[in-house]
Each structure stands twice: as structure tokens, then as C-alpha cells.
Amino acid sequence: MPAANFDVITLGLVAVDVLVLLPEHVHKDDKQFVTDLIIQGGAPTGSAACGVARLGYSTAVVVRLGENTLSDIARDQFRRHGVSLDLAAKDAESRPAIALVEIDALTAARTVFINLDNYGYVHPEDIPRDAIRKARALLVDGYDLDASERALEAAQGSKCRTVLDLESGDAGRLKKLLKLGTDAILPLACARRLSGEEDPAQALKALSKITAAQLVTTDGLHGSWALQEGQVIHQPAFPVKAVDSTGCGDAYHAGYIAGLLEGWDLPTRMEFASWLASLVATRVGGRTALPKRGEMRGHLRPEISPKLKTIVQRIGL
């Protein structure tokens, strides 16, 4: 059976998150009832896949999952968000990562503990080269480095945009991935590490010497920056009553990819990405507040530019 065509294919870390909003006073060696304690799918590319799928773009994840509870949860979570598992590989022992996320109720900052036992790294034969070449966007991260590199290589010479979310991993390998991407959206900490520059503008300029990719860097509440024709542009974050910043970067990638698929210019992509990310910050969990297609209109706010407002209303986002 020939594989279906997908708008977006993602390949990278897949996790099951257990998230808890910590009470103001944590009593060690005791039991406490808490208001927010949830389990849901997580990780950068996994949650970004859910973000674009909910906005209505056909999306598939390249993952290796098995016959175990964590794999069952990961699959269930993808299905609930409308993400296709047609490109998923099966291998009984493989499982996703499991992450324990502790959220500070005062700052919305999260502390993450990750376990990768029996993690299902994607094998070379799992990479759907033809589906990637037919897709409109591929998103990879720096956790499954070998597979990310192979998937990016598969996309070369096709029309598929190659979007990178690099936050951790060996600097030399990440720089190699940077060269293979058309769009690289990096948290500022990673942009600093790869460029040796502290200032966002300087970091982007230094990175532009090693890649032709559209470079974007994000820094939480400070917003995001991008290089456009040698100039640095800045998109402020949208202030919200934030409870948990888990998944903001993932949603930013999802919004940016939606903008690529719609053919929007860079400032509009960044504005939409920031808006989507700000919604995610309002609930515990990186996927809880992801809007469905048609729901962004209900979150319009005065800061949204007239241009984006018109687009969102016109195309029914």
C-alpha cells in the first residue's frame, strides 16, 4: 500500500510526561494533595506534531514504539491529537522517554527529569524517504542525531522545508544538522552554545556564517529574534497569565510550520508562533491548551497585527 502524503513529518524525541504543579510548600517524606497532576505525551517534536495536526495539517510522526505501557500512552496521545502513526515502526522492547516535570507555581518554570531506558531510537530502515520528499515540511531535533541527519539528507533536493529544533546534543553534530536545514529555530541557550556569542543578534549573525537556513532564536518571555536580509527582527512574547512554560518552544515550532505551509512572511510566522506558544503557557502540560483549527479566532487580542488577524479570520484558523 503506498504511503499517504503528509503535509508535515516529524522525527525526534517522543516522551510521556508526568507533570505536577508543585504546591507552595513541599513537605518532604509526606503525602500532599495537589490540584494539577497529569500524564500526557510530550517532547519537542512530538508536541510540535500535535500542534500542527490540531491546526488541521496532515501530520505523521516517525517513531519506534513497542508493546509496553509507555508506548501505549504515546500512541494514544498522538491519536487523540490527530497525528498519524502510519510512519511509526514497531519493535516490542522499544519505548518512549519518560519525563517527570515539576512546575514552580510562582514562576511557571519547569524542572525536568528524563529517563531514556530502552528508548526507541529510529533505525535507518524506519526513515520514510519517499514520504519525506513528498512532504511540505520535516521537523527534526537534536536528540535522535543519526536519524535526524538521515532524514534531513533524504529531504535534500526536494521541495520539503527542513525545520530544526536543536536544544541539546554534541555541538559538532548540531552544526552539521544546521547546514541541512532550511529553517532553524533554536532556544537562545543553544544558539549561544553553538555560536559562542551572548547577544541574540550576534549569535544569529555568527550562525549565519555556517548555514543558509532561516535562523530564529527564542528566549521565553523575552520573545524571539530572527535574521532577515542581514537585519535582526524581534517578536515580543505575548504576556499571559502563565502557569507552565512546558511546550512553549514546541508550540512555537508548530506555529512557525503552519505559517510556512500557508506561505506567510517571516514576521507573520513569528507572530503566529509566539501567539500559539503563549496559549500553551496558560495550562499545565505542553499539549493541554493546543487549539484546534478554528479556535485561534477565539483567542484574538489587541496586540495581534491587523494583517495576522485578517489571515486568521480568512482561512478559518
Ligand SMILES: Nc1ncnc2c1ncn2[C@@H]1O[C@H](COP(=O)(O)OP(=O)(O)O)[C@@H](O)[C@H]1O
Ligand atoms: N511564559 C510565557 N508567556 C508567553 N509566551 C511564552 C512564555 N514562555 C515562552 N513563550 C513563547 O514561546 C517561545 C518559545 O519559548 P522558549 O522558552 O524560548 O522555548 P523552549 O520551550 O524550547 O525553551 C518564546 O519565544 C515566547 O514567544
Ligand SMILES: [Mg+2]
Ligand atoms: Mg524547546
